[in-house]
Amino acid sequence: MKKMQFLSILVITAFIFGCKEEQKEINGSAVMTQAAEVVVQTREVQDPVQADTIEVGNVTRTEEEWKKILGPEEYHILREAGTEPAFRNAYYDNKKEGIYYCGGCSLPLYSSNTKFDSGTGWPSFYAPIDPKLVERKMDRRYGMERVEVVCAQCDSHLGHIFPYEGVPTEERHCLNSLALDFKQTDI
Ligand SMILES: [Zn+2]
Missing domain, CATH: 2.170.150.20 (Peptide methionine sulfoxide reductase.)
Structure with a gap:
């Protein structure tokens, strides 16, 4: 019986850690995405190979x-x-x-x-x-x-x-x- 209890606790603990790990990964990928966007913005100016990322807007002035x-x-x-x-x-x-x-x-x-x-x-x-x-x-x-x-x-x-x-x-x-x-x- 004690063994069963121990196993249950182990499973629950593993589940909790699993969730935490997943959470971390989500946070991690969100940070990674932001970092990647910054890199692209910098590179579009420095490297002509990134020309397809340059957006042409419409500037009109009197x-x-x-x-x-x-x-x-x-x-x-x-x-x-x-x-x-x-x-x-x-x-x-x-x-x-x-x-x-x-x-x-x-x-x-x-x-x-x-x-x-x-x-x-x-x-x-x-x-x-x-x-x-x-x-x-x-x-x-x-x-x-x-x-x-x-x-x-x-x-x-x-x-x-x-x-x-x-x-x-x-x-x-x-x-x-x-x-x-x-x-x-x-x-
Ligand atoms: Zn111009």
Whole structure:
């Protein structure tokens, strides 16, 4: 009889411990999930391979609002489709590894992985981090037909896209440094 009692206690104890263990696992996996999400958020900026995790929202501001958050030069480039001078801009010769963000809304747009020296005096890339991050528009200003490239999230002017032989996409995204913010990262 005593043996039976002992066995019952053993079974009950085992059950209680089993529940605790399960509880722990649930808590553990919840913590793990949160940690994993943080890692993904960090990596989407640092590593272009995570491009599919970058979400493109919709940033709309009035011209007055744009003028408040941008300097006059940035405003001219981003909102009036201006062009900065060749060879006299921040990033044309920048060879550091990192990500180039939209100067209007901070969306990560281009990576040093696709930057190349075009010799034109403007920062040149053969592709954005992901095609969804930029939009193409026909630009017929100044009597020319050019393909304008704008940020997909805030519609700010970045530069133009030209045919270019010798790079994987056979096109050059000719951008204005003033339209971009560069942050150095280990890619
Ligand atoms: Zn933008």
